[in-house]
Amino acid sequence: MTDEDDDLQLDPNFADRFERDPRRPKCQLYLISPPTIGDDFAGTLAAALEAGPVAAFQLRLKGLDDHAIARLAEPLQKICADRDVAFIINDSIALAKRLGADGVHLGQEDGDAREARQILGPSVQIGVTCHDSRHLAMEAGEAGADYVAFGAFYPTQTKETHHQPDPSILSWWTTVFELPCVAIGGITPQNAKPLINAGADFLAVSGAVWNDPDGAAAAVRKFAALL
Numbered sequence: 001m002t003d004e005d006d007d008l009q010l011d012p013n014f015a016d017r018f019e020r021d022p023r024r025p026k027c028q029l030y031l032i033s034p035p036t037i038g039d040d041f042a043g044t045l046a047a048a049l050e051a052g053p054v055a056a057f058q059l060r061l062k063g064l065d066d067h068a069i070a071r072l073a074e075p076l077q078k079i080c081a082d083r084d085v086a087f088i089i090n091d092s093i094a095l096a097k098r099l100g101a102d103g104v105h106l107g108q109e110d111g112d113a114r115e116a117r118q119i120l121g122p123s124v125q126i127g128v129t130c131h132d133s134r135h136l137a138m139e140a141g142e143a144g145a146d147y148v149a150f151g152a153f154y155p156t157q158t159k160e161t162h163h164q165p166d167p168s169i170l171s172w173w174t175t176v177f178e179l180p181c182v183a184i185g186g187i188t189p190q191n192a193k194p195l196i197n198a199g200a201d202f203l204a205v206s207g208a209v210w211n212d213p214d215g216a217a218a219a220v221r222k223f224a225a226l227l
């Protein structure tokens with residue numbers, strides 16, 4: 001929450017009374033890559049994308065420079081394109097431009113959505129991390145983002161997190177704005193339902209897919225059964 005959020009009163013029971021707007025598209029799965037990948041990842045990704053509907057795949061590799069990420073991205077981008085899955089680059093507007101990615105995801109420290117729009121053009125999707133802040137989300141919307149991301153909703157091993165929104169932020173957002181919202185952070189097939197019911201347009205998931213003991217494809221099927 002930012003200080004500005006204090007001025008925006010929100011009833012904590014809002015999500016309980018909320019009914020998903022039937023005119024809004026159904027909640028969809030948005031896969032986030034593991035922070036490091038091995039040679040076998042392309043096969044795992046292809047199997048995951050074929051196991052059920054996936055709207056988007058974000059390449060989120062940490063500890064590598066843009067050149068190294070670009071090399072790893074090439075086969076993964078093709079796997080996504082062949083299956084009509086949006087290929088999103090994390091963190092770097094320049095890399096998204098260089099690869100001709102379908103989108104870029106920007107954290108609060110990763111650059112400005114307006115600048116991204118200028119560089120990437122009108123048809124590239126721009127997502128912005130908004131943590132647990134309605135204020136940041138409205139700012140992102142005004143800056144021209146294509147989606148806002150709230151989280152981390154649940155504890156996660158994938159990233160050190162400092163914000164934990166209540167699902168009611170999704171209900172509030174979808175009641176007030178048409179712009180899609182993404183829920184992220186520790187989401188599993190077991191804990192996803194409150195986020196879907198609260199109005200999330202996308203569930204962004206990493207660990208619960210790539211670390212599922214039954215395999216990533218089985219994990220996608222488990223999510224697909226809920227959506």
Ligand SMILES: Cc1ncc(COP(=O)(O)OP(=O)(O)O)c(N)n1
Nearest residue numbers: 090105106107108129149182184204
């Ligand atoms: C869909 C989505 N939402 C949030 C994030 C987190 O982005 P950021 O805050 O920049 O943190 P890093 O992912 O860069 O560690 C995301 N990547 N995707």
Ligand SMILES: Cc1ncsc1CCOP(=O)(O)O
Nearest residue numbers: 152156158185186205206207
């Ligand atoms: C990148 C990110 N931003 C907030 S939580 C998170 C991690 C998402 O991964 P997981 O689904 O494994 O919690």
Ligand SMILES: [Mg+2]
Nearest residue numbers: 091106107110
């Ligand atoms: Mg980032």
